[in-house]
Amino acid sequence: xxxxxxxxxxxxxxxxxxxxxxxxxxxxxxxxxxxxxxxxxxxxxxxxxxxxxxxxxxxxxxxxxxxxxxxxxxxxxxxxxxxxxxxxxxxxxxxxxxxxxxxxxxxxxxxxxxxxxxxxxxxxxxxxxxxxxxxxxxxxxxxxxxxxxxxxxxxxxxxxxxxxxxxxxxxxxxxxxxxxxxxxxxxxxxxxxxxxxxxxxxxxxxxxxxxxxxxxxxxxxxxxxxxxxxxxxxxxxxxxxxxxxxxxxxxxxxxxxxxxxxxxxxxxxxxxxxxxxxxxxxxxxxxxxxxxxxxxxxxxxxxxxxxxxxxxxxxxxxxxxxxxxxxxxxxxxxxxxxxxxxxxxxxxxxxxxxxxxxxxxxxxxxxxxxxxxxxxxxxxxxxxxxxxxxxxxxxxxxxxxxxxxxxxxxxxxxxxxxxxxxxxxxxxxxxx
Amino acid sequence: xxxxxxxxxxxxxxxxxxxxxxxxxxxxxxxxxxxxxxxxxxxxxxxxxxxxxxxxxxxxxxxxxxxxxxxxxxxxxxxxxxxxxxxxxxxxxxxxxxxxxxxxxxxxxxxxxxxxxxxxxxxxxxxxxxxxxxxxxxxxxxxxxxxxxxxxxxxxxxxxxxxxxxxxxxxxxxxxxxxxxxxxxxxxxxxxxxxxxxxxxxxxxxxxxxxxxxxxxxxxxxxxxxxxxxxxxxxxxxxxxxxxxxxxxxxxxxxxxxxxxxxxxxxxxxxxxxxxxxxxxxxxxxxxxxxxxxxxxxxxxxxxxx
Numbered sequence: 001x002x003x004x005x006x007x008x009x010x011x012x013x014x015x016x017x018x019x020x021x022x023x024x025x026x027x028x029x030x031x032x033x034x035x036x037x038x039x040x041x042x043x044x045x046x047x048x049x050x051x052x053x054x055x056x057x058x059x060x061x062x063x064x065x066x067x068x069x070x071x072x073x074x075x076x077x078x079x080x081x082x083x084x085x086x087x088x089x090x091x092x093x094x095x096x097x098x099x100x101x102x103x104x105x106x107x108x109x110x111x112x113x114x115x116x117x118x119x120x121x122x123x124x125x126x127x128x129x130x131x132x133x134x135x136x137x138x139x140x141x142x143x144x145x146x147x148x149x150x151x152x153x154x155x156x157x158x159x160x161x162x163x164x165x166x167x168x169x170x171x172x173x174x175x176x177x178x179x180x181x182x183x184x185x186x187x188x189x190x191x192x193x194x195x196x197x198x199x200x201x202x203x204x205x206x207x208x209x210x211x212x213x214x215x216x217x218x219x220x221x222x223x224x225x226x227x228x229x230x231x232x233x234x235x236x237x238x239x240x241x242x243x244x245x246x247x248x249x250x251x252x253x254x255x256x257x258x259x260x261x262x263x264x265x266x267x268x269x270x271x272x273x274x275x276x277x278x279x280x281x282x283x284x285x286x287x288x289x290x291x292x293x294x295x296x297x298x299x300x301x302x303x304x305x306x307x308x309x310x311x312x313x314x315x316x317x318x319x320x321x322x323x324x325x326x327x328x329x330x331x332x333x334x335x336x337x338x339x340x341x342x343x344x345x346x347x348x349x350x351x352x353x354x355x356x357x358x359x360x361x362x363x364x365x366x367x368x369x370x371x372x373x374x375x376x377x378x379x380x381x382x383x384x385x386x387x388x389x390x391x392x393x394x395x396x397x398x399x400x401x402x403x404x405x406x407x408x409x410x411x412x413x414x415x416x417x418x419x420x421x422x423x424x425x426x427x428x429x430x431x432x
Numbered sequence: 433x434x435x436x437x438x439x440x441x442x443x444x445x446x447x448x449x450x451x452x453x454x455x456x457x458x459x460x461x462x463x464x465x466x467x468x469x470x471x472x473x474x475x476x477x478x479x480x481x482x483x484x485x486x487x488x489x490x491x492x493x494x495x496x497x498x499x500x501x502x503x504x505x506x507x508x509x510x511x512x513x514x515x516x517x518x519x520x521x522x523x524x525x526x527x528x529x530x531x532x533x534x535x536x537x538x539x540x541x542x543x544x545x546x547x548x549x550x551x552x553x554x555x556x557x558x559x560x561x562x563x564x565x566x567x568x569x570x571x572x573x574x575x576x577x578x579x580x581x582x583x584x585x586x587x588x589x590x591x592x593x594x595x596x597x598x599x600x601x602x603x604x605x606x607x608x609x610x611x612x613x614x615x616x617x618x619x620x621x622x623x624x625x626x627x628x629x630x631x632x633x634x635x636x637x638x639x640x641x642x643x644x645x646x647x648x649x650x651x652x653x654x655x656x657x658x659x660x661x662x663x664x665x666x667x668x669x670x671x672x673x674x675x676x677x678x679x680x681x682x683x684x685x686x687x688x689x690x691x692x693x694x695x696x697x698x699x700x701x702x703x704x705x706x707x708x709x710x711x712x713x714x715x716x717x718x719x720x721x722x723x724x725x726x727x728x729x730x731x732x733x734x735x736x737x738x
Contacts, residue, residue, distance in 0.1 A: 095489070116489075203600075205688060255689075256580045256597035394706045405690055410602075430488070 042129050048331035049077035053104035055097075056082065057090040060156055060318055061108060063351035071338045078331055098122055098323065105326035106335060109152055111143035112211065112316040116390040116430070118144065123151040123321040127333055131340045135358045139315035143385040152319035153340050154357030156348060159313045159383050160215070161375045163281055164274040165267070166300035168193040176302035180219070180243055183305055187252035190273035200263050200272025201253040203404070207393055210400030211386065212276065215314050216240035218384055219307030225387040228429060230395070233421035239307070241406045241413035248407040255408055264288040276304070278316075279376040283353040301375035303382070315383035317357055355380075390430030398423045482713035489707025505714035515715065517691060518699045519722075525610060525695060526674040526726075533614045533670055534663070537621025542651075544622070545629040556626070560619040567616065571683030575599065578608050578684075602692035605685050609693045612680045617673065621666050628662030629655065668730050675723050696722070 056064060064082050072080060083104065085093050091113070097103045098117075109117060117123055126144075133141050136154045144152030162176060169175070169186075172193035177186040187198020202209055214224055220243070222236025247253040253272075264281065266272045268289045275281060285295040304311045320339055322332040338344055345356035346364045355376065356362060362377055386392055402420050405411035411419075458465075486501045509515045540559055544552050562570070577583040578598040585595030598604045632655065640650050656663075678697040681687055687694030687702065694702070696719045703712035 254580070256600040390707075394708075397706065401691070404688070408690065410690060 043127050043330060043333040043337065047077060048075040048334040050328045050331050051079045051081065052106060052328055052331045052335055054080060054082045054106045054108075054335070055090075055094060055104040056084055056108035057087045057110075057318075058084045059087055060348070060352050060354040063348065066351055067344060067347050068335070068338065071335065071344075075331075075334070080335065098325075101325060103323045103325055105328055105332040106320055106322055108155070109144075109319045109321055110316065111140050111152070111154065111319050112314065112386050113207075113393055114143065114152060114319065114321075115146075115386075115388040115392055117321065118146045118151045118388060120149075120324065122324055124324055124326065124329060126150040126153055130333055130337050135340075135342075135360060137315060137357060137359065137380050137383065139383040139385040140317060140319070140357050143315065143388065144319055144321070146388055152321045153336050155318040155320055155339055156345065156354035157315065157317040157357040157380055158278040158280065158355055159315055159376060159379045160212070160276050160278060161304055161313070161379045162274060162302045163267075163277055164300055164302070165190065165195065165270070165298055167298045168195055168270070168273050169300065176300065177305045178311075179305050180307050183243075184246055184250045184252050187247070187274060188250070191252070193273075194270060195273035196271045197254050197273070198252040199247050199274045199276070200266050201247055201276075202263060203255055203407075204400070205404040206400045207397045208400070209403060210396035210398070211314060213237075213240050213244055213399050213403050214386065214396060215304075215312070216243050216307065218312045218314075219304070219309055221307070221309035225389065225429070230421060230424035230429070232395070232399075232424050233417040236309075237417045237420070238413045241403055241416050243307070244403055245406045245409075245413065249409065255404075268294070279355050279373060280353060282370075282372045295372070299372065301372045303375050303379045311379070311382060313379050313383050315380065315385055318354070319357075387429075391424070391427040394427055395420070395424045479713040479716055482709050483717050485710050487709040487713075489709065491709075501710070505710045506718070508711065509714055509718060514691060514694070515696075515699055518694045518696050521606070521692070521694055522675060522677065522696045522722075524606065525613065525677050526671055529610050529613050529617075529674045529677075530667060530670045532610075533617045533621050534666055536614065536618040537666070538625050540618070540622045541625035541629055542655075544626055556623065559622055562616050563619040565616075567679045568683060570616070571612065571680065574608070574612055575684055599685055600689050602690045605689055605693050609680050609684050612684060613674065613677060616680070617670060621670065624662055624666050624669075625659065628659045632658050664730065668727050671726055671730060672723050675726060676719065 054064070061082070061084055064084075068080060068082075072078065090108075094103065094107055095116075131153055133150065137157055140154040140157055141150070144150050144154070164176065168190045172189040174186055174189040177183045184198075190198045217224065217232075217234070217237045217240040220236035220239040222234050222240065223231055225231065248255050263272070263275055263277070264284060265288055267275055268285060282295060282299070282301070285299060286292055289295070289298075304313050320336045322329055322336060326332050340358060342356065342358050342361035342364070345354075345358050345361040346366060348354045349356060349361070349364075349367055355373070356367070362368065367373060386396070399420055402411070402416035406413050406416045483505055484500060484502060485498050486504070487498050491498050540555075544555055575582075579585075580595075580597045580600070582598075584598065588595040596604055598608050636654055636658075637650055640654055645653070676697050677695045678701065681693040681695050681698055682701070685693045687698045696715060700712050700715040700719065703715060
């Protein structure tokens, strides 16, 4: 048996405290695997009964009680307890609860960062025939699949596209850029039409804009993970870092502002004229402008400009998973199945503007008749999932830090890419 | 049936009374001991254990996958240019923050102790307010004040000066963060110095005056030497604070820009957040050693010579 003496040393060194902590967290992997297999049985159409505990992050799930009302009415013997947890603490609380064996039956996840949970000791495999995998945006479904086993069912979707000031573009006489080369000239044109900066780039320099650069690397034909090894110092990554830096070095974007929360006020006031952002912004700009109809008169959207390998973006949103330790797996899956129905996802859109992860729901007139969402639908069909490995979040955060150095001119793109690669290599992919 | 009398300890014997007193002492100590064990001793031992393993956040579910790695984490730490930079940043916090905080605190204590006695209470409250104000609220206000179009730059603009991007410039962010630290702490130094000053007997000054010593000589030869124990205490307190500085850089810049304000404590936090529990624990132990070492040196250098 490998490492037995090392484990012995660990016990001696770390003492009872360590082992106590670890012991608490070691909720039976073997049992969980068995349970996952058992739950892969098809789920029938009979009414759900009993109690289901649901945990979700605040935000899109705020309206959950309202959206599942018809489901509760159709399943009178079922009690659904929804617990909303602040977004920033969500994964921490969920991870501790799972480690302590006190997790809920059903939990919400985020496809862009859920890889660490895709394990039979944590989540049950999605039962055969529960939903139609082909009905979802491909990359969102793929984000929940490891070794051909699906662990999550997509709920809502978003991706990034260009949101820009159509009034300034009209004044400057320019169309939305279609390629990388057209980006900076487009921003400059909007600056010429009165904007202080052509692009309002978020400069949190963390995991989120690290994800942006990863997306640019795909657009340049790169792959983040190839054959189980990180490939982050490729020419594509160097191009991505240079492309991102060009927004700043050209003066089209400012490294100092705006921060995430400032982005919309800056855009509305004309301090910035473009955002590379998600669809929720479209529904919030009237509020930022304090004027109904402002968005319609001032804003347009477009898919992301293409690099040498096209205009691919990343898929993100929300998904549902049933925990390995769920006491009421049958009712849990029935609830998840309900959440995945097009009509439920349309109801969720009406209640919170969450865009459906299931493609047929986009044919609903409520969504179809919104011209500003069309670019996001086009983009959602051209998305990729981030690597489904547990260290991805750390790697993305490091990309964010290194892209700052390139954007501020204190490191070359080549050096930054090499740093990212060596950091990612030192972390591995989280499997031992 | 015969009964054998075995001589026992006499009633009220000193040993028995001592045992009872010890028991009472433990009883009073128990609440502290429990809290100390739960929140300090056990986590410290656990952290020492973690620092010698490759424990990551994802391992919490698979404890048997955790390996004992000895001092590997410590070696990795000192090979990590980020960590070495953070040690230098922390040293800068100490080197600039401690003397500046002490100087301001000392001068204010002198002023409060002499000229404006009637308003002493008011001024003491005013200068002490930053110590008791919520640091999150303060940091948010500082962030708004020092952002590109914040209050500070607006004020500079009013006199025709173009202000820089304080918190986004690696050379300027550190001074702003240190300034916040100084602003939060000089009140503590002031109150401690004030207490020290008030303990100096008036007749010593009177005697010195009679001998013809001026204010400056009195300060140099009476006040400063007699305040040495206070100075030692203040300097150790502040050094320990600045060695562990976290709130100010975390709230103002989160260690940025380009890591220019990341302290060792913030590094520890970032490693923990990234799930690198082993590395994070190792970094926290390096910080503990730094605090212990610097405090020891200070005590040796500044202890009064009899």
